[in-house]
C-alpha cells in the first residue's frame with residue numbers, strides 16, 4: 578500500500594473555491610498525487626493554475642475530453658479524476674472518464690437529474706470502477722461515532738429528527754455584483770432546478786441518511802425565493818416521513834443572517850438523543866433519558882473504531898473541514914489502491930459516500946422541487 582496513485586482534476590482553477598480544498602485534503606495523507614488537470618475553460622487561468630501546481634505543460638489540458646483521451650493512453654495515466662466544476666457539467670465529465678475506464682470522485686449534487694445519477698452509478702459498476710461523491714461533513718470522526726451509537730441502539734428507536742443548514746451569504750443578491758460562486762448557484766443553467774436545496778439541503782439529506790440509515794418515504798417541501806431577482810430557492814422548509822415511521826423536519830437557508838455554515842442536527846430516540854453542530858465538529862452531545870447529558874469529545878473520549886481510526890490529532894487540537902475531506906479521500910484512495918492491486922477492498926475502506934448516495938441526494942432535490950411546485954404536496958421518494 579505504499580505506492581502513490583495519480584489523480585487529475587477538472588475545475589479548481591485560480592479564484593475558485595472547493596478545488597483547492599480537495600487538493601490540500603488529498604495531500605494530507607500523501608497517498609495520491611496530482612499529475613494532470615483541466616482546471617478552467619479559460620486557457621490562461623488553466624495554464625497558470627497547472628503551472629502553480631508544478632504540472633508539466635503536456636498534462637495541463639484545455640478540455641476534459643482531451644484529458645480523458647490522453648490520460649487513458651499514458652502508461653502513467655491518472656487512476657482517478659476529481660470533478661469540482663459547477664453542477665451542470667458533472668454528468669458529462671463523469672461519464673467521459675468512466676467510459677475511458679478511469680474512476681471518479683465528484684462533488685455534490687452529483688447531477689441535474691436522478692436518471693443521470695443512476696446512469697453514472699450503473700456505468701461505474703459495469704466498468705468495475707470506484708465512484709465517490711464528496712459529502713464532506715460525514716468525514717468527521719464524531720459523526721462516525723454517532724452512526725455507531727445509533728446502530729447499536731444507544732438512543733433507542735428514532736422518533737424525530739430536526740436538522741438544519743443555515744447560512745447568510747446570499748442574504749443580499751451578491752450575484753448581481755459579480756460574486757462568481759453566487760452567480761452560478763443562482764443560475765438554473767449551471768445549478769439545476771434548485772439552488773439552496775441542491776447546494777446545502779443535499780448535505781442535510783446525506784448526513785441524516787448516513788448517521789441513521791433511515792430511508793425517506795415521502796416529503797412535503799416549501800421552497801422560498803427571497804432575493805427579488807432570483808429564479809431559484811434561497812430558503813427551504815421540508816417535512817419528512819421516514820419508512821420506519823419516524824418523522825423529521827429539515828431547514829436549509831442562505832438568507833439566515835448570523836449563520837456562517839451552521840449544519841446541525843438533533844436526533845430524538847426512545848432512550849436518548851444526539852445533537853451536533855458543524856461549527857463545533859469535534860463534540861457530540863449525548864443524553865440518555867433520566868440521566869444528565871454528556872459531551873463526547875474527539876481525542877478525549879473513546880470513539881467507535883470507524884471514528885477512532887480517523888483521528889489525526891490529540892484532544893484539544895482542532896481538526897476541521899480539511900481533515901473531514903481528507904478522511905473521505907483516505908478511505909477512497911485506500912479502497913482504490915486495493916482494487917488496482919486486484920484485491921477486494923476491506924469494508925472500512927468503503928466508508929465513503931457512493932454514487933448511489935449521490936443518486937439519493939439528487940432524488941431528494943427533485944422531490945422537494947416537485948412538492949413545492951404543488952403547494953407543498955406530499956411526494957413519495
Ligand SMILES: NC(=O)c1ccc[n+]([C@@H]2O[C@H](COP(=O)([O-])OP(=O)(O)OC[C@H]3O[C@@H](n4cnc5c(N)ncnc54)[C@H](O)[C@@H]3O)[C@@H](O)[C@H]2O)c1
Nearest residue numbers: 588589590593594595615616617618661662664684685713
Ligand atoms: N462538498 C462541499 O462541501 C462543497 C463545497 C463547495 C462546493 N461544492 C461543489 O463543488 C462544485 C464547485 O463549486 P465551487 O464553489 O468550487 O465553484 P467555483 O465556481 O468556485 O469553481 C468552479 C471551477 O470549475 C471551473 N470549470 C467550470 N467548467 C469547467 C470545465 N468544463 N472544465 C474545466 N474547468 C471548469 C471554473 O473555471 C472554476 O475554476 C459544485 O458542484 C459545488 O456544489 C461542494
